[in-house]
Amino acid sequence: MKKYGDCSFCGGEVVQRNVELDYRYKEKLYVFQNVPAGVCRQCGEKYLTARVAKKIENDIFTKQDWNEIRVPMMNFGGVEALADVCPPS
Numbered sequence: 001m002k003k004y005g006d007c008s009f010c011g012g013e014v015v016q017r018n019v020e021l022d023y024r025y026k027e028k029l030y031v032f033q034n035v036p037a038g039v040c041r042q043c044g045e046k047y048l049t050a051r052v053a054k055k056i057e058n059d060i061f062t063k064q065d066w067n068e069i070r071v072p073m074m075n076f077g078g079v080e081a082l083a084d085v086c087p088p089s
């Protein structure tokens with residue numbers, strides 16, 4: 001039995017893989033490794049079963065033993081940054 005339907009964006013076949021998942025919750029970014037998810041073979045869209053989604057939220061509320069990683073971050077500068085990207089000729 002198929003756990004995941006076809007991709008709702010492109011109609012591609014969705015297969016089960018273990019993936020790394022970024023999850024934002026209240027200003028914090030959580031990274032989960034080895035998450036069983038459906039992944040579209042065509043566009044790469046990820047799908048979670050209700051059970052997995054629930055476990056992710058449950059982990060965020062209850063787990064204490066997180067590994068913390070450093071993530072590069074930069075303020076891109078908004079609209080004014082476009083002047084640097086495309087200098088007027």
Ligand SMILES: [Zn+2]
Pocket residue numbers: 007008009010011012040041042043044045
């Ligand atoms: Zn797709």
